[in-house]
Amino acid sequence: MKSTERHIYSLRPSFHRRVEGAVVWVLRIATLIILVAGLAVFGDIIFKGSRTVFQTSFPFVNVAFLTEAPKTLYVFEHEGASFEMADDDFRAFRTGLEEEAAAAGLPAPQLKTKSYVYSAGGVFPNIVGTILLVMGSMTIALSLGVASAIYLNEYAKQGPVVRFIRLAILNLAGVPSIVFGLFGFGMFVIYFGWNVSLLAGWFTLAFMVLPVVITASEEALKAVPKGFREGSLALGATKWQTIRKAVLPYATPGILTSSILGIARVAGETAPIMFTAAYVVRDKLPWEVERAIDFLFQGVMALPYHIYVVSSKIPQNEYSERVQYGTAFVFLGIVAIIATTSIVLRNRLRSRYRW
Amino acid sequence: MKRFFDTELETFRSNLVMMGEIAVRQVRDAMKALIESDLSLADQVAAADDELDQLEIKIDEEAIRYMSLRSPVATELRLVVVGMKASHDLERVGDEATNIVRRVARLSAEPPIKPYVDLPRMATIAIQMLRDAMDCFLQIDAEKALLICQRDKEVDDLNRQLYRELSSYMIERPETTSRALELMFISKSIERIADHATNIAEEMIYLAKGEDVRHTEQTRNPDAG
Amino acid sequence: MSAHTLMEITPTTFAPPIADKPAQADSEVHQTLIDIANLDFFYGETKALHDISLKIPEKEVTAFIGPSGCGKSTLLRCLNRMNDLIDIARVDRGTIRIRDIDIYQPDVDVIELRKRVGMVFQKSNPFPKSIYENITYGLRLQGVSAKSRLDEVVERSLRGAALWDEVKDRLHESGLSLSGGQQQRLCIARAIAVEPEIILMDEPCSALDPIATARVEELIHELKSKYTIVIVTHNMQQAARCSDRTAFFYLGRLVEYADTQTIFMKPSDAQTEAYVSGRFG
Known part of the structure; x- marks a missing residue:
């Protein structure tokens, strides 16, 4: 006796039930993708941003970043050491060197610097x-x-x-x-x-x-x-x-x-x-x-x-x-x-x- | 919680009580007029019947008004329905009293065929039944009301006894026939009054308990067995 | 039916008090306060009220009954011009006079009218403010701010609405903390605080349980010694219990208007009879 009817207790899932399961998974994966993307965006910004905003030593917050205006960063080497200085610090440093040299009667030292705008100071x-x-x-x-x-x-x-x-x-x-x-x-x-x-x-x-x-x-x-x-x-x-x-x-x-x-x-x-x-x-x-x-x-x-x-x-x-x-x-x-x-x-x- | 129309129910109740008092007075005065051949009292009784008629109408109207406007249920509904029925019974009691006094004039023209003994006895029981029935109404007392129903038998027995007695008079002395017949009717009236008192008592049981005891074993005299 | 039988056997010598006579006597005692004459009312193109003529006596309770959509609420809302709030609503013909003033005349101050004609709504709508502020709302609008005067009005209104004893210790709690029935009585108190002459009630008990309903009905009965009350109700028992006169509306027409007893005991119109008997359709 051939019947197309399925017994209600059949263990084999019906076509509609398989579709149902598939749909749920598609929707679930879409949500997961969004979740991952969201986490990636926030994670990226928080991870990288917190390295700027926070610091490991006291007071743990980078106060300068939050209270200063953007400045140009000067990177240079002097007497074997390398320095990274914001523009005003750099100018003070250079003036110091020049006065030192003038006092000693030497020509002002030429610093080989690279400058990067807005990379120093704060926001x-x-x-x-x-x-x-x-x-x-x-x-x-x-x-x-x-x-x-x-x-x-x-x-x-x-x-x-x-x-x-x-x-x-x-x-x-x-x-x-x-x-x-x-x-x-x-x-x-x-x-x-x-x-x-x-x-x-x-x-x-x-x-x-x-x-x-x-x-x-x-x-x-x-x-x-x-x-x-x-x-x-x-x-x-x-x-x-x-x-x-x-x-x-x-x-x-x-x-x-x-x-x-x-x-x-x-x-x-x-x-x-x-x-x-x-x-x-x-x-x-x-x-x-x-x-x-x-x-x-x-x-x-x-x-x-x-x-x-x-x-x-x-x-x-x-x-x-x-x-x-x-x-x-x-x-x-x-x-x-x-x-x-x-x-x-x-x-x-x-x-x-x-x- | 008190409701603004509770006073209407109070008025209704007191009208019924007043009707009961007038009915009792009418029966008592009727018997007094009969025994003392007091024609003026008889006229008074006949004239006072109108009071009862008016009260019955008033109670009916109040009852219908109350039912249509206040939609009563439970005890209130029974009170209103019982009030209508009891007022009808009391009005009939008044009619019977009038029936009695109507015969007083005819009876007083001639000497009584025998001294009134059984009639006053019957009347006393009937009046007592009526009084008790109205007390039951005031006190909502179903037990007492049941006793009233059982006393109806006494009045019935007295009526039957008087009937036999008066029949024998009529046979022995045919000239007393008309007077004996009047007395038979009076006896019948008193018996009817007792019946109405019984009806009222049954209604009071219905009011108190919501049970209809009419035509059941309960209301029969247990002694009569 | 039994009513009819009773009336027929009533002797003519005795004045039948249930019939028309007391009603006439009453309306002689209480003179007409609201006089509606030949009123036609439209919602857009739909005619909601057809040629309504109705005289409402002073210091009585008049009930409007009828099936949903019969126009009874519409008529009620005409009486304090709440229909003005609906853009497409308009009175097309006829007049409504309160104390001989046509309230639809253009120079009538609607604000003043609504102070005189208070309203209580189907759904109790206390403001989410304290009980005290709910009651003083209307007075404060009028610029009254003296504490002693406000206190006095709060007590008088709450007593008037039979709510004082229940709330006197928590006047500064939210009006919404009250039960449904208390809220509705608060709304009534709020309405009487501005001392109106007429109180309109639009199905005031339809959201209340029977006990709360009985309290409000009791209150309506008390209020009628001071105010003229017009009440719309779906509950026929309510109309029977608390009104002196009843108007039955059907399909925007006034079918029958008479003494409440007459409407409920021997209505002269077959539709009224069918409606009050609960076999309408």
């Missing part, structure tokens, strides 16, 4: 610049974005116009960041005449993250129960009173969540600030300005741009890797710190305004 101005860029642009993006989200979600009459605006905002999110950079360059740097400045960078970055902020803020506003609005209005509150007292406090955690994503993006983008705000090198720190207004109109150094510069704009050698990975490591650390702070703040608000 302090870059850290400051990045933080300033993030804070400024997020302030602009959040105030504009939340305001427009409130308008779109609470006030605007829902219809084709609002739908079109939403679509436009969503499309803005898909625009490549280099285009924003170009726009900022044309608009703020050239047309408004702001030059390469913090202000131009702030607005360029703010415009870039606005779609994210608006979309997420709208979602956060939508997530506030309708009952809060109705309850407030039914008590004789105006719309703005309702939004201020019964909606916004409860949407804030959601809005903050979106701004965390925004911060990571703003801090990380190189393209938009390349033409608008970032200097390759600037010997003054941002607060070393003559007039307060100059603060807004100065360019700054920034971590991502510095990585770009030290990775592609200077000759590569055994000293440049040190600063590349060190910068990347510091950069990751800063993003992590900002994100953690935001998350803690968000969670604290969330537990205060839970419903």
Whole structure:
């Protein structure tokens, strides 16, 4: 008797079960590949970067790297020993030698040096610049974005116009960041005449993250129960009173969540600030300005741009890797710190305004 | 927890109690009018019957209102239903009292054929049964109510005895026939009053326990066996 | 059916109190507060209310009943213009007058109207703030900030909502820490804190258990000495228990409006009878 039916207790796996097993494995391997890639990236940066940022002797952190500006490294040999010195040390050393020689009546010694730009010193101005860029642009993006989200979600009459605006905002999110950079360059740097400045960078970055902020803020506003609005209005509150007292406090955690994503993006983008705000090198720190207004109109150094510069704009050698990975490591650390702070703040608000 | 419509139930309950008191008074006054040939009292009794009729209507209306608006269940539902039935019984008791006093006028015209002994005895038992039944309502006492049911037999026996007695009168002295017949009807009325008291007692058992004891062995007189 | 039989045997000499007479007597005592006349209401192109005319007396409980989608909530939300929140909703024809003021006139201040006509919603919606702040929310909006005045209003409102004894020791805990029934009573307290004249209740007990429901019904009964209450309910027993007058809606039309006893004992319309008997369809 021939039957195509299989007994339910058959030990031989059916075709569908074999497919099932195979699919699970394919998915599992894909995830593993991602995991390995992620670990490789982080591992690489942390391993190599920590050699720059940390040291084996006290105070275990490379303080100079975190507090000094980038400097040129001079490598030379003198009296049989080899030296690696940052430019200012080197100049002092050389002056010392020259004075010594002059005192002895000898001609100044000729040092055979090799110099490597940016390979000495630290990244302090870059850290400051990045933080300033993030804070400024997020302030602009959040105030504009939340305001427009409130308008779109609470006030605007829902219809084709609002739908079109939403679509436009969503499309803005898909625009490549280099285009924003170009726009900022044309608009703020050239047309408004702001030059390469913090202000131009702030607005360029703010415009870039606005779609994210608006979309997420709208979602956060939508997530506030309708009952809060109705309850407030039914008590004789105006719309703005309702939004201020019964909606916004409860949407804030959601809005903050979106701004965390925004911060990571703003801090990380190189393209938009390349033409608008970032200097390759600037010997003054941002607060070393003559007039307060100059603060807004100065360019700054920034971590991502510095990585770009030290990775592609200077000759590569055994000293440049040190600063590349060190910068990347510091950069990751800063993003992590900002994100953690935001998350803690968000969670604290969330537990205060839970419903 | 107290509910805002609990007072409605209280009113309902007190209306029924009031009906019971009026019914007892009516029967007592009717018997008094009969024994003392008091025609004015007889008129009073006849006139007071209207009170009972109105109360019955009021109780019915309250009951229906309560059932339609308050959706009572369990004890409350039984109270409302029992209230309607008991009020009907009490109204009938009032009617029987009126029946009795209607005959007083005719009887008082002539001397009694014999002294009233058995009728007051019957009436006393019937009134007591009625009183006890209303007490059971106030106290929600099923045990006592069961005893009332069993006493109905006594009144039935007295009624039967009086019936035989009056029959023999009619045969021996045909001129007493009409008076004897009146007395037979009165006896029958008292017996009916006791029956209504029994009904009420049975209803009180239903109210207290939710058990229907009508037409069961429980309510029969155990002595009658 | 039994109701009809009873009515028929009732002697004519005795005033039948269950029938129309007390209702008429009542409406003479309580004059009309809300007067809805020939109201047509649209959601976009859909006509949600057809030619509704209804007079709601002062200081009584009026219940709106009817199957889902019959327009009863819509009508309720017309009374404090909560429908304004929906872009496509509009009153097409007819008037709603409260104390002879047409509330749909363009110069009517909706904010002022909503202070006078409070609302309690189906889902209890206390703000995630303290009990105290929930109650004072409305007053603070009006700029009242004197502590003594706020304290007094909090106590009065909570007592009014029969909640004071349960929460007086934890006024500064979150309103959300209360049970469902307490939350709903908190919402009622919040509504009466701004001293409205009318309280609208949109299925206030549909999310509550029977005990909590009974408490709220008890409260409604107490409140009607001071406020005019309009309540939408799916629960016919609730309408029967706590309302004085009942309006039955079906498919956006007012089918029958009468004394609650009449609606539940001898409705004059066959649809009403079918609905209150629970065999609708």
